[in-house]
Amino acid sequence: MASMLNGNMSRRYFVKVLGAAGAIGATGALAACGSSSSSSSSTGSDSGSGAAKFKLGHIGPLTGAAAIYGNATQNGAQIAVDEINAEGGDIQFDLISEDDEHDPEKSVNAYHNLMDQGMQILVGTTTTTPCVAVSTETNNDRVFELTPSASSVNVIGGEDIGADNPRKDNVFQMCFTDPNQGTASAKYISEQQLGSKIAIIYNNADAYSTGIYNKFTDEAKDLGLEIVSTSTFTDDSATDFSVQVGDAKSSGADLVFLPIYYQPASLILTEANKQGFAPKFFGVDGMDGILTVEGFDTSLAEGVMLLTPFNADADDDLTKSFVSKYKDQYGDTPNQFAADAYDCVYVIKELIENSGVTADQAAADMCDALIAAITDSGYSHDGLTGEGMTWKDTGEVSKDPKGMIIENGAYVGM
Amino acid sequence: MAGRSRGLSRTTVSNLVTYALVVIAFVVVQAMVSNRMLTYSLQGQLVPICAYIVMAVSLNLVVGLSGELSLGHAGFMSVGAFTGIVVAASLADAIPNPVLRLIVAMLFGGGFAAIAGFLIGIPVMRLHGDYLAIVTLAFGEIIKNLLNNLYVGIDDAGVHFSFSSAEALGMAQGGKVVINGPQGAVGITKLSTFVIGFVLVLLAVFVVLNLKGSRSGRAIMAVRDNRIAAESVGINTTKYRLMAFVLSAALAGMAGVLYGMNYSSIVPKKFDFNTSILILVFVVLGGMGSIRGSIISATVLTILPEALRAVNDYRMLLYAIVLILVMLVTNNPTLKQLWRRIKGSFRRTPKEPAVASEGGDVDA
Numbered sequence: 001m002a003s004m005l006n007g008n009m010s011r012r013y014f015v016k017v018l019g020a021a022g023a024i025g026a027t028g029a030l031a032a033c034g035s036s037s038s039s040s041s042s043t044g045s046d047s048g049s050g051a052a053k054f055k056l057g058h059i060g061p062l063t064g065a066a067a068i069y070g071n072a073t074q075n076g077a078q079i080a081v082d083e084i085n086a087e088g089g090d091i092q093f094d095l096i097s098e099d100d101e102h103d104p105e106k107s108v109n110a111y112h113n114l115m116d117q118g119m120q121i122l123v124g125t126t127t128t129t130p131c132v133a134v135s136t137e138t139n140n141d142r143v144f145e146l147t148p149s150a151s152s153v154n155v156i157g158g159e160d161i162g163a164d165n166p167r168k169d170n171v172f173q174m175c176f177t178d179p180n181q182g183t184a185s186a187k188y189i190s191e192q193q194l195g196s197k198i199a200i201i202y203n204n205a206d207a208y209s210t211g212i213y214n215k216f217t218d219e220a221k222d223l224g225l226e227i228v229s230t231s232t233f234t235d236d237s238a239t240d241f242s243v244q245v246g247d248a249k250s251s252g253a254d255l256v257f258l259p260i261y262y263q264p265a266s267l268i269l270t271e272a273n274k275q276g277f278a279p280k281f282f283g284v285d286g287m288d289g290i291l292t293v294e295g296f297d298t299s300l301a302e303g304v305m306l307l308t309p310f311n312a313d314a315d316d317d318l319t320k321s322f323v324s325k326y327k328d329q330y331g332d333t334p335n336q337f338a339a340d341a342y343d344c345v346y347v348i349k350e351l352i353e354n355s356g357v358t359a360d361q362a363a364a365d366m367c368d369a370l371i372a373a374i375t376d377s378g379y380s381h382d383g384l385t386g387e388g389m390t391w392k393d394t395g396e397v398s399k400d401p402k403g404m405i406i407e408n409g410a411y412v413g414m
Numbered sequence: 415m416a417g418r419s420r421g422l423s424r425t426t427v428s429n430l431v432t433y434a435l436v437v438i439a440f441v442v443v444q445a446m447v448s449n450r451m452l453t454y455s456l457q458g459q460l461v462p463i464c465a466y467i468v469m470a471v472s473l474n475l476v477v478g479l480s481g482e483l484s485l486g487h488a489g490f491m492s493v494g495a496f497t498g499i500v501v502a503a504s505l506a507d508a509i510p511n512p513v514l515r516l517i518v519a520m521l522f523g524g525g526f527a528a529i530a531g532f533l534i535g536i537p538v539m540r541l542h543g544d545y546l547a548i549v550t551l552a553f554g555e556i557i558k559n560l561l562n563n564l565y566v567g568i569d570d571a572g573v574h575f576s577f578s579s580a581e582a583l584g585m586a587q588g589g590k591v592v593i594n595g596p597q598g599a600v601g602i603t604k605l606s607t608f609v610i611g612f613v614l615v616l617l618a619v620f621v622v623l624n625l626k627g628s629r630s631g632r633a634i635m636a637v638r639d640n641r642i643a644a645e646s647v648g649i650n651t652t653k654y655r656l657m658a659f660v661l662s663a664a665l666a667g668m669a670g671v672l673y674g675m676n677y678s679s680i681v682p683k684k685f686d687f688n689t690s691i692l693i694l695v696f697v698v699l700g701g702m703g704s705i706r707g708s709i710i711s712a713t714v715l716t717i718l719p720e721a722l723r724a725v726n727d728y729r730m731l732l733y734a735i736v737l738i739l740v741m742l743v744t745n746n747p748t749l750k751q752l753w754r755r756i757k758g759s760f761r762r763t764p765k766e767p768a769v770a771s772e773g774g775d776v777d778a
Binding site for chain 1: 453454455457458459462555559562563579580581595596597598600601604677678679680681682683684719720723726727729730
């Protein structure tokens with residue numbers, strides 16, 4: 001202890017203190033540029049109209065492993081908001097977005113933060129697990145919630161799973177529910193006779209993947225599809241798939257069903273190529289995005305089939321204009337998450353028009369009017385992800401899934 | 415220290431300061447809540463903060479008092495959380511009072527976590543240092559993976575368990591799946607409140623501080639400081655290390671119940687290695703062995719990422735910088751010296767010899 005008072009040590013400590021001071025200074029500078037960038041982004045969506053704005057909240061993973069989804073929904077929603085504001089109509093939006101890192105606790109925190117900022121309607125949350133927690137909060141607080149991509153039934157409630165899980169009547173989905181994807185996939189494979197011996201590789205630590213898997217196997221049994229191999233992985237072991245692919249190969253599968261996100265799927269395709277295993281691959285909406293994986297040889301994805309509601313190569317005007325705007329602003333081809341969020345904002349705009357709620361109302365006051373408007377039998381929406389979309393009071397959307405196949409590095413409708 | 419003749423001993427004063435800190439913080443926050451002065455965001459974090467404080471205080475028992483590095487503390491939290499959820503769900507009709515039901519759930523959660531701690535403790539307590547750290551890490555992962563494959567349902571016949579799928583539970587009509595494998599528990603009736611969280615924090619602090627001052631606590635610290643010397647005076651080292659470990663697991667289990675019952679859904683993946691490390695950071699940042707430090711650092715580090723939301727993308731960068739700065743500053747001898755001088759000018763009595771500067775500086 002006494003040695004620290006010696007003169008020969010003091011220079012080192014001086015340097016340390018200086019370093020600490022420098023770091024504090026840097027922190028200040030970072031904080032300054034951070035706050036200036038956030039304020040500039042919020043003014044970017046300004047328009048001439050002086051009318052009060054509806055505060056739309058958005059929650060999604062903007063950082064972390066699932067960041068691609070959160071950023072996609074944020075960008076998609078932002079494009080829709082900018083378009084609506086630029087039209088200069090009576091309805092003007094202010095989009096406020098918070099990060100949840102794909103974590104339920106942080107997502108609830110983000111939701112509370114948005115409530116502090118005066119959010120009136122929630123577009124979110126993007127990913128399933130956090131959304132289950134947040135939708136209960138919005139249900140308690142009576143905030144109207146339309147999620148672009150949280151697909152579990154637990155998000156909307158009403159299934160007999162869970163100790164006490166009544167229907168959350170303020171929550172609606174833009175995407176298909178997991179069970180629907182599972183049954184739709186099995187039906188599609190059976191109808192189109194894509195394969196007779198099916199192998200499944202799924203993530204058994206993920207609600208989304210397990211949800212689809214369970215319904216797929218139920219439906220496959222009814223349809224008489226033969227499942228020859230089922231293997232699992234978890235997020236912690238999603239780096240090596242030699243065992244799973246080897247199992248599928250040795251069981252002689254001619255179709256591999258992958259109800260998983262695109263990142264592990266890209267590794268599976270690479271591994272299958274390495275093992276010289278070339279069955280048909282069939283994915284669901286989580287597969288969307290596989291062509292944008294960095295370092296992935298996209299030629300391996302040739303012939304991969306997936307069920308998704310959105311096709312960036314469709315040649316209708318709406319899709320074309322959305323895709324070109326998205327490419328201009330964010331330098332990327334939009335995936336279905338972005339398209340879902342874009343549709344969400346337009347649905348909310350129409351609901352506001354139909355129900356006649358005003359921007360000075362509190363969130364809880366407009367909630368019931370919006371619920372009545374979306375479940376109204378006369379209401380349907382034509383958007384990027386489907387035509388004539390309607391919502392039942394269960395919260396599920398009704399629209400047709402589109403089968404896509406990857407050809408020459410692009411999604412083509414089947 | 416107990417042998418001091420004049421008035422209250424330093425330890426007692428320090429303990430009282432810790433209690434006072436917790437109580438004052440509670441009173442202030444409650445007053446702010448009732449006057450609607452607290453933001454929605456902070457209000458939502460009150461229960462998680464309480465849970466994290468209990469986690470940090472309980473881990474401090476192992477890391478600070480017993481001197482072992484445990485990297486699987488979140489495992490006990492999840493055992494507690496999921497036990498508590500099942501107990502609370504199955505007692506929904508038997509005990510209508512939510513507070514009572516939560517307390518019963520906490521007792522079960524704490525008990526099951528203690529059993530898990532005991533079972534894990536048997537092999538773990540044969541190891542030391544890095545080996546022990548790695549084995550606890552492995553056990554944390556094992557617990558997470560077991561829970562990922564656990565299905566629990568409740569119907570009129572009772573509680574059903576399965577390790578394969580929800581369908582395999584074979585439940586009667588009207589039965590409900592409480593824990594659904596990787597999808598975790600959904601539709602949890604939220605029972606946790608800030609008041610209960612506060613009581614649990616007080617309980618944890620009371621247990622740990624009293625243990626520290628007791629004969630057993632001194633034995634645990636003796637084993638930490640010099641195992642051979644402790645053994646030579648007849649202390650049963652395994653017994654005392656296991657005592658700290660199991661007690662810590664029990665408190666973590668109760669914190670898990672508090673945390674789990676605060677959200678409508680909870681997944682096993684939440685209680686992974688990262689959560690264990692997060693809690694370890696609370697303990698290390700607050701000062702190993704310092705209960706007050708754990709309380710403060712758990713609170714500050716839980717609020718900090720939320721408070722930094724205004725700076726968007728730089729949030730986690732700033733969080734990391736703050737961590738590094740706090741570590742540097744609290745370990746900077748010059749600043750330590752300065753702090754000691756400031757403290758010394760308030761205290762008339764002659765300073766203690768510098769023994770308490772490194773390992774034993776528990777109350778500072």
